[in-house]
Amino acid sequence: MTEATQTQRLPEAGADAAGPEEPGRGATDAEVAVASQWKLTWWSFRRHKLAMAGAIVTLGFYLVVLFAGFLAPYASSHYSPEHTYAPPQRLHVLDDGELGLYVHPQSAEMDPSTLALTWTTDTTQKTELGLFVRGSEYRMLGVITWDRHLLGPVDPDGEPVYLLGADKNGYDILSRMIHGTTVSMTIGLVGVAISLVIAVILGGLSGLLGGITDTIIQRIIEFLMSLPAIPLWMALAAAVPATWNPLERYFAIILILSLIGWTGLAREVRGKFMSVREEEYITAARVDGAGHGRLVVHHMLPQFTSHIIAGLSLSIPAMILAETSLSWLGLGLQAPVVSWGVLLQEAQNVRVITDAPWIMIPGLAVIAAVLALNFFGDGLRDAADPYKN
CATH class of the missing domain: 1.10.3720.10 (MetI-like)
Structure with a gap:
């Protein structure tokens, strides 16, 4: 194979390796030649799928940081001593065939000999949940005082909800x-x-x-x-x-x-x-x-x-x-x-x-x-x- 043939095939091999969806592939040689280091870095970064996924998840965590009060069902200080080590509750999204969020309340019974708690779920009762419900006040972005929460019980003074369970003091693990x-x-x-x-x-x-x-x-x-x-x-x-x-x-x-x-x-x-x-x-x-x-x-x-x-x-x-x-x-x-x-x-x-x-x-x-x-x-x-x- 001659050197000229190799030279002619190099762009084709590069194009095949890059694939039709490679970021920056549509740029001309002149655009690449004058592209800033940040743009070249971005084109290369977008080809790294795990890095892109990591960036999205990282961004999600820092969005939680900004809107923690809104995303958490309760304030970090909210607890219920009657719900020590309450297990996670199953979230239901259909209520009698219609869209509706609810969980079944739980109650604990203590064994008098071992003092162990046994939690039972009352499937005959429902604790209704809603979106953008009122709850404890917090400061959105550290500036705006608000009391709306993305997800929480419709009645904030009613039966507490523990979607991820509770700790030894009855704190909601999800909120904390x-x-x-x-x-x-x-x-x-x-x-x-x-x-x-x-x-x-x-x-x-x-x-x-x-x-x-x-x-x-x-x-x-x-x-x-x-x-x-x-x-x-x-x-x-x-x-x-x-x-x-x-x-x-x-x-x-x-x-x-x-x-x-x-x-x-x-x-x-x-x-x-x-x-x-x-x-x-x-x-x-x-x-x-x-x-x-x-x-x-x-x-x-x-x-x-x-x-x-x-x-x-x-x-x-x-x-x-x-x-x-x-x-x-x-x-x-x-x-x-x-x-x-x-x-x-x-x-x-x-x-x-x-x-x-x-x-x-x-x-x-x-x-x-x-x-x-x-x-x-x-x-x-x-x-x-x-x-x-």
């Missing part, structure tokens, strides 16, 4: 899991934002200046990375005074996770700075009189912003898992704060898990969020790497 999403998912964002600032400053100085500055910063990073993360988190979290209010403890946990979790990102930033600091356009900017600040902000950071974002997306699930682990051990967030880790504290008792396995349901939210963020981060990292596209 939705409210816990606000805390667990925002801890990842805020913690990673603090880590980003530290990583960009120290990693940038290390990669840009080099020499003794690079040596000192790298030794600090190596020292922190050599420490076992979980015992260090536990020690620092245990040092937080028990008298601190929930908000102070929330930010204390974020700072603890951030001050330890910046090292990996700082090394990535250092590597990117070292790879571009000797480029011709950087040298030209220096000759033109640009200072370190202008070099970093206007010439260096824009070249690998997409890589930093990809690294951040992979750091968020680590923060979520760290907070969940600390709270599960009783060293992180504590009641009355509601997070996924706090909700899973009861899961330390094997007997409770045996009698009420539904208390493990918040763990499914942790798994879904971490997997979605990892798929999203992997796809974004691959899309931002020109050598993998």
Whole structure:
């Protein structure tokens, strides 16, 4: 086969590999040549199906964060002591052949000898549910006071509804899991934002200046990375005074996770700075009189912003898992704060898990969020790497 024949067949092979539905395939060579890095990254990212699915699920979680009060049937403080460890109720959507939401109420009987609760369902009675029903007040987006809920009992003062069951105090697991999403998912964002600032400053100085500055910063990073993360988190979290209010403890946990979790990102930033600091356009900017600040902000950071974002997306699930682990051990967030880790504290008792396995349901939210963020981060990292596209 001649070289000319190979050259002629290359576009056909590329077209077949891309497929008729490949994003960006309809763009001309001229459009691709002038496309921005963000557009090229988006075209590549859309080809990654798992990453797209992860992005959609991640977006769904953060929409829950914004509208938690509206989506939750009850407030996080709503409980019924008569419904301790009430099992999940089946949601019926047809009422006598017509569309209508309801559940059958439940009642408990205690065995006088073993004190065990036995729950029975009264199929002769119905607790009606509705959409956009009135309930406890909350602040939509933190600004608007409202009392409408997406799904809930028509009579808010009537028999409580537990679609995912209740815990030992009679709290609705579904409502508290939705409210816990606000805390667990925002801890990842805020913690990673603090880590980003530290990583960009120290990693940038290390990669840009080099020499003794690079040596000192790298030794600090190596020292922190050599420490076992979980015992260090536990020690620092245990040092937080028990008298601190929930908000102070929330930010204390974020700072603890951030001050330890910046090292990996700082090394990535250092590597990117070292790879571009000797480029011709950087040298030209220096000759033109640009200072370190202008070099970093206007010439260096824009070249690998997409890589930093990809690294951040992979750091968020680590923060979520760290907070969940600390709270599960009783060293992180504590009641009355509601997070996924706090909700899973009861899961330390094997007997409770045996009698009420539904208390493990918040763990499914942790798994879904971490997997979605990892798929999203992997796809974004691959899309931002020109050598993998």
